[in-house]
Amino acid sequence: MSRETLLPQLAAYALQHGFSDASLRPMAKAAGTSDRMLLYHFGSKQQLMDELLSHLADIYAAALDGAFPQGRTTSLRACIDQVMAATRSEPFKPFLRLWWQSVAGGVSGEPDWAQSSGRIMGTMLAWLEEHLPEGLDDPSGTAHHMLAVIEGASMLDAVGRGEIADLAIEKAFPE
């Protein structure tokens, strides 16, 4: 059992239980080892969380790439609809819990969390720009706009105001 073997199991546990229940003993149990060994392999909980966060960011990026539509979309509305459908789908819920916990952690003085979240936003921005319909005046600006709307809508979903999110998308990118 090494870091590399442990990380996927720790990631699975985090996705299922969130970061708030991520203390050493439960994580160790889920990974089939002991708190003693987690500290032996990672040095400290802080380092374990750093590596876990980075590992989860990789998984998340891969999941986005797999779940989002392939190739360029045919309209702005089609693009955002497909992205929203993906992020609202059941398999994404565990990621979203971790996502908002990361955002909260970042703004609460954990610079690594903010940096990790910020990197993911960069990835999404690049992805959007590549998958926007062709022939736009300002693809970069449009991708920025769409990212803000997507994330605002996703937050509104998270707090139970999905209707606001739907209307916002409708207005931002009409048919």
Added chain:
Amino acid sequence: MSRETLLPQLAAYALQHGFSDASLRPMAKAAGTSDRMLLYHFGSKQQLMDELLSHLADIYAAALDGAFPQGRTTSLRACIDQVMAATRSEPFKPFLRLWWQSVAGGVSGEPDWAQSSGRIMGTMLAWLEEHLPEGLDDPSGTAHHMLAVIEGASMLDAVGRGEIADLAIEKAFPE
């Protein structure tokens, strides 16, 4: 010392330290009492947090009302610029930490937190619609769109990607 006397001091403590450090003994010390008495007055920590959250939501709504521009704005761009300037100002940072912690808490299975956050979004939406410039085709839809952009931008700020937020606003509501 009653609930009403305690709540403002507890709110001040939460704004300064965030929810993650909100355990009974530190909060009691900050409020000049003991954990024993907090439980005596509120019954349980759960009930204390419920009342504190509701109290903080009131304070937040009042702070928004005070910080945001009065009366109708002259253009969409002026409106969103003033709102962003207010939420990005130093006195708002403590609120934003609690805000993102509430969002994360809501999506992590604390229904009260989601409900409280959702209510604040309703307040902001109504506020926006009232302060938009006059004579718009679709003031409600515009307010929805603007709310999503504001919140997406605010999250991007939170994870250290303010430049993405700025460009998104520029594109969404050009001069």
Added chain:
DNA sequence: GAGGGCTTGTAGCGAGTGCTACATATCGCT
């Protein structure tokens, strides 16, 4: 087979958590 590093188990420490039992103080009311 003996030594020596890598890995693992057991047990515990000190601090913090929400919460409670018990005793006391304080105050208004009759």
Added chain:
DNA sequence: AGCGATATGTAGCACTCGCTACAAGCCCTC
């Protein structure tokens, strides 16, 4: 004055937290 309700202090419980001291097992090399 005495009683009962409200308020408060002291001490502790059972638990979890990250982390560590100590010892034992393991496997490779000489």
